[in-house]
Amino acid sequence: MSAEHRLSPVALCRSPYRQKFAIPRQPNLVPAAIGRLDLQGECNRGEILRGLEQFSHLWLIFSFHQNLEQGWKPTVRPPRLGGNARLGVFASRATFRPNGLGLSVVRLHRIGQQGKQHFVEVSGIDLLDGTPIYDIKPYIPYSDAHPDAEGGYAQAAPTAMALVIAPEAEAQLAEAERHQPGFTELARQVLAQDPRPAYQDAEPGRVYGVQLYDWDLRWQVRDGVNHLCAVVPV
Ligand code: SAM
Numbered sequence: 001m002s003a004e005h006r007l008s009p010v011a012l013c014r015s016p017y018r019q020k021f022a023i024p025r026q027p028n029l030v031p032a033a034i035g036r037l038d039l040q041g042e043c044n045r046g047e048i049l050r051g052l053e054q055f056s057h058l059w060l061i062f063s064f065h066q067n068l069e070q071g072w073k074p075t076v077r078p079p080r081l082g083g084n085a086r087l088g089v090f091a092s093r094a095t096f097r098p099n100g101l102g103l104s105v106v107r108l109h110r111i112g113q114q115g116k117q118h119f120v121e122v123s124g125i126d127l128l129d130g131t132p133i134y135d136i137k138p139y140i141p142y143s144d145a146h147p148d149a150e151g152g153y154a155q156a157a158p159t160a161m162a163l164v165i166a167p168e169a170e171a172q173l174a175e176a177e178r179h180q181p182g183f184t185e186l187a188r189q190v191l192a193q194d195p196r197p198a199y200q201d202a203e204p205g206r207v208y209g210v211q212l213y214d215w216d217l218r219w220q221v222r223d224g225v226n227h228l229c230a231v232v233p234v
Pocket residue numbers: 020021022023024025026027063064065066067093094095101102103104105126127128130131132
């Protein structure tokens with residue numbers, strides 16, 4: 001019998017997403033989402049990243065760590081299909097999987113060091129804050145890119161939703177931007193994804209809230225348009 005394959009995280013992802021709710025369903029839908037991969041343990045050394053700067057994109061293999069306790073199911077109901085059809089978990093990118101592993105392509109921003117901490121900054125992430133990363137690999141376009149690929153029930157990117165910002169929220173957004181440069185664009189891109197639960201009855205007038213960095217966004221959907229009502233420090 002072969003030896004058991006034991007994994008320990010090579011990095012932890014610091015992310016603006018502090019809750020699973022409102023994280024985009026795939027990477028690169030919110031390019032303004034910047035994450036920092038802090039290398040861990042024996043992997044926290046500069047030479048482990050040597051040459052990585054030559055690549056524009058990276059593959060991340062990570063754990064859906066917040067869902068592990070709930071186990072997995074052989075079939076799932078993809079939100080794309082309105083929750084009406086059951087498909088095999090291997091025909092989906094669902095988080096409840098036999099080994100609880102996620103896979104995302106992200107853009108490489110920069111490689112850096114702060115004190116003893118080596119890190120890799122990436123953008124377009126769809127990962128929760130604190131997500132353990134099990135491997136980092138360069139994206140190799142000649143092999144990994146397939147412009148003629150069939151996307152099955154997920155062929156096209158979701159359409160972006162319009163956003164109206166209330167005057168009070170404009171001022172609060174400016175304040176958040178002062179503390180966290182790039183916050184406004186991040187908030188816009190997150191809300192454009194229509195982060196409401198996919199197949200629950202829309203509750204007219206409901207105010208939704210989600211934390212990004214240390215700020216709570218509060219918004220409402222009226223006539224198919226997002227209305228940002230408030231941006232409140234947590
Ligand atoms: N791109 C990855 C993949 O295909 O394996 C992830 C796709 S999965 C559908 C994306 C969702 O995973 C996000 O919307 C978020 O709710 C959830 N998620 C992200 N990080 C997570 C974590 N650490 N634990 C549990 N769920 C997480």
